[in-house]
Amino acid sequence: MTKPARKRLRREDWLAAAEAVLAEHGAEALKAEPLARHMQTTKGSFYWHFRDVPDLHAQLLTRWEAAATAATEAAIAEPGSAAARLRALAQALADPGPGRVTEAAIRAWAATDAAARDAVGRIDTARRAALQALLQETGISNPEMAQIIHAAALGMTLLDDTAAARRAAIGSLVDLVLALR
Template sequence: MTAARPKRLTRDDWLSAGAKRLAAAGAEALKAEPMARHMKTTKGSFYWHFKDVPDYHAQILSAWEKAALADLSSVLEGETGAVPRLRALAQSIAEPETGTATESAIRSWATTSAAARATLARVDEARLSALQGLLSETGIGNPEMARIIYAAGIGMERLGQTGTGDNRGSIGSLVDLVLALR
């Protein structure tokens, strides 16, 4: 009887494992040797899929950015009317369906990595722009309101990782308060 051949790892396997390791252990874990050990394979497999560690980092960030922007589009397309879309967007920031730990880890990574900082800035800008656009549609033109809602949502998301609470309800109440300013 021959042993079963191990499954060949794909680029997506490496990226998925990298996002999980980033969330669990931080950016320092995203090096070829520690990742290969974690995945029970050789560094050769890593270098088969990625030119080098910075390339791996860039591809992890790119995959996260694409997913974050797709989630943003999905939220905006899922509702009709500015108020329901505004509420849904704020709630998705405060209590995302997926990728919470990864986004939090990317926010931490962005304090030391220019590439992570640039990626995060693009996602933040897209979300802030969407919030501002929705607020404008409701008659609120003050751009600071979008920033306040966004900051509260990020804070609630991070708080939700360590405690219990109704982030969706809380951010919904903040949106209602802002809308009462009209």
């Protein structure tokens, strides 16, 4: 009797598995052997797709940055007024959906890893710039407001509230800021 053919793993499969392992076990588990065990394959498959573990780390961070950038751009590209787009962006930050666990894990990783810290810094800078631009469109030029909305949205991702509760709360904060105009 022959064994069923195994599905050939792709780099994308490894990166998705690395995200899951990062979310569940933290950055210290992002090594070739534990990942291979998690995927029920050999380390050879890992090294077929990545030069080494730092290469995996770099690609994982690049993947996260691309997804975070796309989510920010999608929120600010929504139709409507600057106030509506500001609210949409703040709500997307407070409720990042399935990437919520990954973002929290990336931020925890950033506490001990310079490359992760740099990636988080770039995303945070871009998000605050987008928030600030939208605030300016509404007539609010105080840059601290962008920082306050960003910090509140990030904090909400740590709460065990429902997505709807997080979105409603950050929406109320945006409405309050807009009322200050």
